[in-house]
Amino acid sequence: MSKQWTMVAAVVVGLALGAVALVKFGPRLEGVEVGKRAPNFTAVDIQRGDSISLHKASDGRVTLVNIWATYCIPCRDEMPAMEKLYQELGPKGLRIIAISVDEGNTADVQQFVKDYGLTFDVLQDKSGDIQKVFQTTGVPESFLLDRKGIIVKKVIGSHPWGSPSNQRIVADLLGGE
DSSP: OHHHHHHHHHHHHHHHHHHHHHHHHSOOOOOOOTTSBOOOOEEEETTTOOEEEHHHHHTTSOEEEEEEOTTOHHHHHHHHHHHHHHHHHGGGTOEEEEEEOOOSOHHHHHHHHHHHTOOSEEEEOTTOHHHHHTTOSSSOEEEEEOTTSBEEEEEESOOOTTSHHHHHHHHHHTTOO
8 A cells, every 4th residue: 555655646746846847947828918929820811822921921011910700790790890991001001911710611701701892811720720829719809010010909809990090090000101
């Protein structure tokens, strides 16, 4: 019986030491929040079929990253406002990258884009991994990035992106252009 308890104690001590080592030396998980650089992620452009890196696509540009899905009613409500913002400020340098987390056929996402007349970049992440990387709670969630890729605004849920106040925020980030 004594050998069993010695073995149990050794396992418990080993687990405790492993936990301490992970906390002390393991990777630090940083929150995805305002004031921090947006994490990088790669997704597929639904028009060209190319993989696109978020950091490369947004480098030096004011970028609105939107994580959404075709089945999401608030996402459907939000898309016309995003298109309005893009029509107003896209020519002045705004980039919108909307990343669908639909697991299904890319044709469904393409049809959605056509139905809504979206002219900004739409990507698809069938794995849904972007939701882990960006630590989202659901869809839609949006992240407004400055030219250095720093998150300046994070929005959970549908948002009136085409409103005058949001246009002003983006215009200021663009340098008042």
